[in-house]
Amino acid sequence: MTQDTISVRDIARQLPGVMRRVPAIAKGLYYYSIKDDRKELTLGTLIERNAQKYGSRPAVMYDDRRLTYTEFNAWANRIAHYLRAQGLKKGDSIAILLENRPELLAMVAGAAKIGVACAMLNTSQKGKVLEHSINLIAPQLIVVGEELLESFEGVRDHVAFGHSSPYHFLPDTDSIHDFGETPKGYINLAQKLSGYRGDNPTVKNGPRLGDTAVYIYTSGTTGLPKAACGSHRKFIKAYGGFGLMTLNMGPNDVLYSTLPLYHATALLVCWGSVLSGGSAIALRRRFSASEFWNDVRRYGATTFGYVGELCRYLLNQPPSPDDRNHGLTKMIGNGLRPSIWRPFKERFGIETVAELYASSEGNIGFSNFFNMENTVGFTTAPYALVKYHEGTRDPIRDSKGRMEKVKQGEPGLLLGEITAKWAFEGYTQKDATENSILRDAFKKGDAWFNTGDVLKEIGWRHLQFVDRMGDTFRWKGENVSTTEVENIIDESGLVEEAIVYGVEIPGTNGKAGMVTLVPQQGKVDDFDVQALFRYLQENLPPYAIPVFVRVTSAIEKTGTFKYKKVDLKKAGFSLDRDGEAVYAWLPKTQEYTRLDAGLAGQIENGEINF
Template identity: 50%
Template sequence: MSQTDLISPARFLGQLPQHLPHVPRLLRGLYYTRITNRDKKLSLAWALELCTERFPTRPAVMDEQRTLSYAEFNAWANRLARVLQHDGVGHGSTVAVMLENRLEILAVLAALAKLGAVGALLNTTQRGNVLSHSLNLVKPSHCVVGEELHNAFCEVHSGVPSISAEHCHWLADSDTLRAPGEAPQGWRNLALLARQEADDNLAQSRQVRMKDACFFIYTSGTTGLPKASIMSHGKWIKAYGGFGYSGLGLTEQDVLYLTLPCYHNNAVTVCWSAALAGGAAIALRRKFSARAFWKDVQFFQATCFGYIGELCRYLLNQPPCPEERNNTLTCMIGNGLRPSIWSEFKERFGIQRITEFYASSEGNIGFTNVFNFDNTVGFTPATYAIVRYDLDRDAPLRDRKGFMLKAEKGEPGLLLSEISKKWPFDGYTDPAKSEAAIFRNVFKKGDAWFNTGDLMRDIGCKHAQFVDRLGDTFRWHGENVSTTEVENVLAAFPGIEEAVVYGVEVPGADGRCGMAALRLNAGQPLNCTGLASHLQEKLPSYAIPLFVRLLDEVETTGTFKYKKTDLKRQAYDPALVQGPVYVLLPDSEAYVVLQAEVYQAIQQGRQRV
């Protein structure tokens, strides 16, 4: 951390004058973030309908072929809601939603919000047992499935007893407003049925409360299988205030370019709420493309975009193109932009405002870079503490009375957020998993704090800087990787007795890539080609360990947890590791021994992994 990142009271006050014209909007945002009455009837549906009243003719959503005004989009959502209502979807119903990034997914989610139903946002890359697990975790009564994911759903439908055949709705992979297509036998054609429905607002929309669930968002778990976190309308409204009013400050003249997957909160909560707060449009793309990014920005005349840190890294690695010069972007919102590229990104692309934030799907705290400082996740009105953490013991430090110790300003520590009426913890669908995320008796008897599992440092004036993730998950290419899941896949390969997986840093890349330390059966050589093939078949590309080393013995703690501190420290440096280190280079079909010259090339950014 640079000393220039610290925010003193004088520096903070010096930043305030430029924000004075926006004070009324900042205060409005603060109001939404601090609402404690969870019976208050505020929701995503309320926000959409309010925005439609204010800006009926302004663009709401667009893609390469379509642009819909707020009045048109809201009417579409109302028609879809009535079809689902006639099929038994009501307040509290859970509906599985399986659609790729297209305007239909936003319309379906708006429709469900109007009914007070919960959209279970399935990761579109899930297949087989993982998809079946995710569906059965929330026991949906209905589903809405796009043509592009129809086969994936059908493969597991027989193992999901909560969804009967008559409650399966289908949407063609087309502009369903003009071409609803022909649904497969036994499926209800949601777009076709919606044509005959009324398009005025439903009475139910104004009855949805902040305490009601809005989405189920799936997060990576240490068991290797996803967990379903509850995104309530109350948390969505806090995002609406924090990101939309206080953070970005978009208006009806703005266009937010969105390539992040809509099964993530970054898209449907952060970016969508930021747009709805000011009447901005969402320009949606199916999948991020670094090569097409600036052409899309020019096409949509986008003024803002939603990001994760890895996306920014991809853009910086692209050679300059004509479209990036004098582009229309002025701001961006997202998380994971590292200090090492923050200034370079702003300067190359002419970005004036980076609304970096920190939040989690299941947590009760969020930081937002409201005051536009560099290299920070921003400010939070929530009550939080950063406590000292023993990485070797994998536990917070406590004093003689058993209470935790707060870290000094600038010192990395574990971020905790107090659980209170003002900052409730909605948690997971599984109460046991929710309780496991809570620390009790932290600073006094009877208190309760949410364990974020992340290392942060306090840099002053209620601002923080992200340091790293803890526990059995690391992040690579914008995805959470469960070490336990990867360890299980490795252990299933012939000849491997034990496997320890952890994340290691690679210069010039965001997050940590996977590395595995393996103990083989006695006399068993490492099958470099077979192992690579096995992992490529069983794991998504981002979860495959790029480095492998061999161990004679695997050290564990008294509770049989793997000791990873020394392994992480040694990483893949051949000078520190006893025995060979193997690497899986891009487009390679086998692990090869990491030679000193290749190691140096990786460290210098000349060799990608």
């Protein structure tokens, strides 16, 4: 059974561990609570401080490369000097199109030292979406990795830059020592950097805590990305809140991350936590379940960063005598489902799960400070959980235009109050920023960030994630939570992965539940769908049992391990996807029936009364 409430006894059991972290907590609280946006405390100063204090300690690990803090800081300095020589200054921006490798971190660090912000382009983007993302920022120049040159070439003629020589290239090598071959029309940045000095730059009117350090792209409601502003403050909050207060990182820690660095969890949370302890970050281009533990042992990792379904992939690997043959005891990230929380910890010997809740653009974050189960933790930021209109991001307002908070234990729309201390940095697009702000919520003049997420309080100000707004649907007059149904299916022992959503059936009201799943064992045609049906009948009310089941060998995901639910919804119960089987729970039956073209046509034409 999963834990759904937190009592004073639960908190008390964790106090001995908390007491051991008191020095780190006190230090972390200082950084987490800094209010002055003009303070000269930035990503660049953190790295310079670590170079001075932990100079000979490893800063970045990648394949066979090991960079100390002294070496990494000098590399970032050469980048800063080069960018300044090109006329770039505080307030300018550059675009970064690199896969996970040390060059990406060095570019962000070097640019940060002179107040230049890096737009962290999603490496899976191509064509119109990539073009949109670049033009959204209007950067001075771009740094393209050899591994992504083809993607950029596809949009090169459709994007604009402010610099006269904007196209910079980095070879897919150890670019400090190997400059590679320079493609026509590009400046070989690796070669150029070799001619610049590695001392810390002196900058008049340098960057401050509140200045933008990075732009992180988030999904837009129109399908095109939005660019969220990430200030140096967000690095500092991760440094204090996650790295010191929660993980208590130190110089002997190594955080292993396969998460894409264009994502806030990897760049801000994981790297920010690493910097707090003079720790090292070990990178891999892409996640590999089969190589994960080998890498952990290879790098001597003590911590790792997770998101989405990464932990499920690891749990689905065959058990091995080496499952606990490693030094990894901590993990930080989000999206660990309650159904696998304890099995994951017990199988792999994990002591600390620093589950968190945050968003790239938001002003509020939660951290599992007390190491409780099945919670995103708590926050010192002001927040509210309010009643909302089902299936939308809209809160319910009363006759006076005010919102109503939900009772403890009830799901509510999470809002973060916007104050001087808890500022909402928003997006580059003013209309997108304003659309995320709710005004006059509880009193005239107040302002709140609308997260669009539904959470519930489970005791002692600890929240549990319930659903993304829109990830609920109404069927048979009842509201169905996709996350709730997914958790039940997860615990069946029949599937490796399951994603639940609502689909429309002609002639019905609301949406019928549908699940796309990957069988635990065997091929698509061998899956025992009737065993699943019997299990669902035993564990779910009738209205929550998925009407449709799509069985497939793999579910496509984004680079951050999130399901492409929009594509699945569009496919519905259609049969035009090769190698898959679709089943339906037909009226007046007590089993799933495999669809053929004739039966699917009858449903589509509204000839079957659901």
